[in-house]
Amino acid sequence: MPELPEVEVLKRGLNELIVNQTVKAISSINSPRSLIGSLSDINRFVVGAKITEINRRGKMIIINLSSGYCLVVHLKMTGQLVYRSDDEQKNFGAGHPTNSLVGQLPDRSSRVVIVLEKGTLFFNDQRKFGWIRLIHKNLLEDIKLYRTMGPEPLEGIPKNQFSANLSRRANLKIKPALLDQTVIAGVGNIYADESLWMAQIHPSTRVKNVPAASRGLLLDSIVDSMNTSINFGGSTDRNYVNAKGQGGSYLKFAKVFRREGLLCPRCGSEIIKIKLAGRGTHFCPVCQKEEQSS
DNA sequence: CACTTGACCTGTCCGC
DNA sequence: TGCGGACAGGTCAAGT
Missing domain, CATH: 3.20.190.10 (MutM-like, N-terminal)
Structure with a gap:
């Protein structure tokens, strides 16, 4: 929302x-x-x-x-x-x-x-x-x-700081870690799912199993998806409106969020929805691969 | 202490 | 058509 x-x-x-x-x-x-x-x-x-x-x-x-x-x-x-x-x-x-x-x-x-x-x-x-x-x-x-509150994505977060903040939740799955506002400010269900798709990270991957390069790509993806959304006036699912009462159109451009059953724009596989940490979670099971735990 | 689940609310949608 | 229940998800509190 x-x-x-x-x-x-x-x-x-x-x-x-x-x-x-x-x-x-x-x-x-x-x-x-x-x-x-x-x-x-x-x-x-x-x-x-x-x-x-x-x-x-x-x-x-x-x-x-x-x-x-x-x-x-x-x-x-x-x-x-x-x-x-x-x-x-x-x-x-x-x-x-x-x-x-x-x-x-x-x-x-x-x-x-x-x-x-x-x-x-x-x-x-x-x-x-x-x-x-x-x-x-x-x-x-x-x-x-x-x-x-964690650092602001639009103000430029150093990748090593983002990585260190994530590591405070090393045993947590990456998606709930992103939703933790002390790790990074402002990420909710939509941008968590979208940025994990962009960075090709399975949402159930433990933070400790996400390599540094993927963390950097993930941070870039968060910033990219947020900036794109701002340009489209944000996401309106049902309730969100701006100060004039108008909706935003970012969800038309979303790749996985609320798109279960549709095809992944990257690999053509079917997008699925699971429940993770109590939240609806959308991802491509083929091109978002889970890192093996050790 | 780290992590998970439930509570807070109400409107909508689905199945019977 | 009506009804019960599941569902939506940001954050905090309670529970494991």
Whole structure:
């Protein structure tokens, strides 16, 4: 669902749409757990503050405020951050056509509503796994996920660092190791499967049995697949949309993800799906060969 | 301590 | 058609 590329596309959109706007109001609706922070802090440090910049760390979005605080957003599986200008809100009310995949807002999945000067930002989350947390920018490290997050793929990770991080999980299978956010930031199910296919590594291979050359190829593949996805606006399976409510088209170009029963674009064999570490895992059993354990 | 499984949720899809 | 259950997967907590 939303992984690094999707969150990056969302971050870029938000930077174009809501920076320099002042927050007029913020409230959670229908899901108190979705907004984390005391009501007094929210009223004091969010309402009346100006949005200065939107950043990303792994799969987290960080909305910086002029008060020195920030709203950290994790979309988890079904979260969305959709901005509607006041004009767009009026048009929706009038039933005008739109290119948004999301209908009139708020809807029944809306969890947090942030009213800005010129529009409204909606945090929608069908399954309520996601959250928005208010925290001072100097205390971001209090969030364990933030503090332990591995290096950013788009900022250039030295291959020896990637290899060393992987080796901390030497006995783990390579796919669950990639999903460990302390090893590398932002990889989820889609880009794990796609990059393992590109690097021709069987997802069940133990990390200790993945040679250095394959690790280097794997890192390159992660970066390549993510950059390609960003260029296509990310992956939309069902829920993901950007800040304007539009989907991304990367899955049309995916080689194995959700393509079980279809043919491997490289060798023509049938792509299969297995369950690995509790996750659906797609790969080519012929050209992604498992290294023998010793 | 390292690793695996279950919980958190809700909408969709499949088989009966 | 209705219903129960499996499934989707990011992260943390609990269990082995």
